[in-house]
Amino acid sequence: MRTERLPTLEDVARVAGVSRATVSRVINGIRNVDPQLHEVVWEAVGRTGYVPNRLARSLVTRRSGTVALVVSDTDSHDDDPFLSRFFADPYFGRVVGGLMSVLRRQGVQLALQIVGTDEARRRFVGDLRNGQADGAVVLSLPPVDPLPRLLTDGGVPAVQIGRPAEPVPIDYVDLANDTGAALAAERLLSRGCQRLAMISGPADVPASSDRIAGFRRALARRGHGWVPIETGNFTRDSGEAAMRKLLGGDPQPDGVFVANDLMALGALAAVREAGLRVPEDVAMVGFDDSSAAVAASPALTTIRHPLEDMAAEAARLLLARIEDPDMRVSSVIYEPALVERDSA
Amino acid sequence: MRTERLPTLEDVARVAGVSRATVSRVINGIRNVDPQLHEVVWEAVGRTGYVPNRLARSLVTRRSGTVALVVSDTDSHDDDPFLSRFFADPYFGRVVGGLMSVLRRQGVQLALQIVGTDEARRRFVGDLRNGQADGAVVLSLPPVDPLPRLLTDGGVPAVQIGRPAEPVPIDYVDLANDTGAALAAERLLSRGCQRLAMISGPADVPASSDRIAGFRRALARRGHGWVPIETGNFTRDSGEAAMRKLLGGDPQPDGVFVANDLMALGALAAVREAGLRVPEDVAMVGFDDSSAAVAASPALTTIRHPLEDMAAEAARLLLARIEDPDMRVSSVIYEPALVERDSA
DNA sequence: TCGGGGTTGGAGAGCGCTTTCCGAATGTTG
DNA sequence: CAACATTCGGAAAGCGCTCTCCAACCCCGA
Secondary structure, eight states, rough: OOOOOOOOOHHHHHTSOHHHHHHHHHHOSSSSSSSHHHHHHHHHHHTTTOOOHHHHHHHHSEEEEEEEEEESSSSOOOOOOOHHHHHSSHHHHHHHHHHHHGGGGTTTTEEEEEEOSHHHHHHHHHHHTSSSSEEEEEEEEEESHHHHHHHTTTTEEEESSSSSSSSSSOOOEEEOOOHHHHHHHHHHHHHTTOOOOEOOOOOOOOHHHHHHHHHHHHEEEEEEEEOOEEEEOOHHHHHHHHHHHHSSSSSSSSSEEEHHHHHHHHHHHHHTTTTOOTTTTSSEEOOBBOHHHHHSSOOOBBEEHHHHHHHHHHHHHHHHHHHHHTSSEEEEEEEEEEESSSSS | OOOOOOHHHHHHHHHTTTHHHHHHHHHHHHSSSOOHHHHHHHHHHHHOOOOOHHHHHHHHOOSSSSSEEEOOOOOSSSOOOOHHHHSSSSHHHHHHHHHHHHGGGGTEEEEEEEEEEEHHHHHHHHHHHHSSEEEEEEOOSSSSOHHHHHHHHTTOOOOEOOOSSSSOOOOOEEEEEEHHHHHHHHHHHHTTOSSSEEOOOOOOSSSHHHHHHHHHHHHHHHOOOOEEEEOOSSHEEEEHHHHHHHHSSSOSSEEESSSHHHHHHHHHHHHHHTTOOTTTSSEEESBBOOHHHHHSSSOOOOEOOOOOHHHHHHHHHHHHHHHOOTTTEEEEEEEOOEOOOOOO
């Protein structure tokens, strides 16, 4: 069976006794076709087991029925351990799941791309302009990423997940990171914590700086001034290290907002190591509501965000822009929620 | 910039003052081309910003430079909550990461597909035979899946991750699930547990039945007879329920092997609820070494498997089969390892 | 000087599909 | 019944590329 040629339009046409053009019309549901012929053609399609060749079709229509999910990284070469960690994190899968939930229904395919160099980005944009995919969902790893600009300049429909660090006229969906941080601050305050602190992510990534800003602003509004902030890099170990530093400081914090659950896991360990209890001595709220939050002990009070919904919206936005490239550039911001558990 | 046509081979040829054919030869690195012309052509390519149109190229070469990662489900229709859980699980991402680590290096793209119905499967195979992708990596969700057979019958290069439930002449990579279970059994035994039990996954999925068989066999070899086995479905809650049943039984187990970490989390809760301690009263070993294992309290002793490596090997296997479709069908089995932590 | 073998590069035929353009057939009206 | 509008289906021109032929040309020995 291997090498046998698949039936083409031509074959179906022959079987149905009509021309290629007619078969094409029937398959694509263009009216102007006698209902009788219509039926004859469909039968021939069934009989031959014909499956349209998407490649050939795309070549002429300039529509591929595919969108690309592009992970944009900088200077990453082949064995980037950071990338591998990125894929292992549920974040990636949740995005894919959210995208798929809407794309699938529209019969749109998802192609995955990683671009780690400027050359790769250039080719990627070229491929899209060549019709390889109809648009792109962008996942930026580095804080500042040239890709969104390249895409918009190239006239490629694109949606970014997460606010772009630099202003670029691109559609995006994002989380109200500042609101989430404020939620955390209020939680800590309302349980009576006096000496707050924060463990943040890298200050140059937007999600991170928004969380810092939101936390600070919420405290300021409640009359609290400066608070110590230690910077981690979203890994467990960096959270542990940061917490150690915080605990060694003066005053020792009695309430900590940690910018993601993974770091909070490390922070929890550091607190335990110091012989202190959570939440009695140090209250803690995380961010993400990852599976680690439930597994942690004590279970983590944290901030949940609807990543699947966000990704689904990104897909819808992208589809809309593909349909109408002149649509006004827009962004959709989702609100996070506090999940109360045992750590604060 | 939006609608401007991209340069084609023809354009490059005109700029370089040669024929289309020559440019094609240069781009594809076919010798037989005067070094001087070679240079002229490359310069023209640079000057025009030419990017080959993959679609057009694939149409004629019947090679797409793409492989498909297909998630095969049955009777799943649009909003399958199970599917969404599947994507949120690190399993999916780790597979993608592993695949990408080798595909990327070869300049091969990954396309993601979900097929939930027989019709979808049929079209999928048709698309592949039409050259949409050069091969497929199969991830089967249901215990028995018609897709592998369809693929091999259609002569489509394919590799499955995980042993197929029914014998199908398809390449696959798998984990020595039985060895992993045996490792768990030995650990429990060697710490002096007398009354062992197991919480398994659905008995009809191969990974699950292999773990059951491995566990039973290891115990038998050490002279232990029948042990109670409760069946869960790999979710946290099912693990909790199963553990409750086990604890209500007689004799009450003092050592439990749980077929994945997520269920172990639930089991841990059930033990705590019963007022018992882990590992003193009940020792527990999980499976997967997921991030939940570290976060759990006590941290889970568990079985680690090299999923990224397995996926990478799957990619290599697939590439090899694409290269040589007549290659002997093969499978690669990976050995798991015990990760000692606090629960056993 | 001529002919043979080996290179090079161009012309052109597709890959499988969509879609414009037209002629034929049918229906409608005065 | 002529004149026109309307519907329908076929022929054929591409979409951008690869690759098989084949003609032109080179170098060499006879």
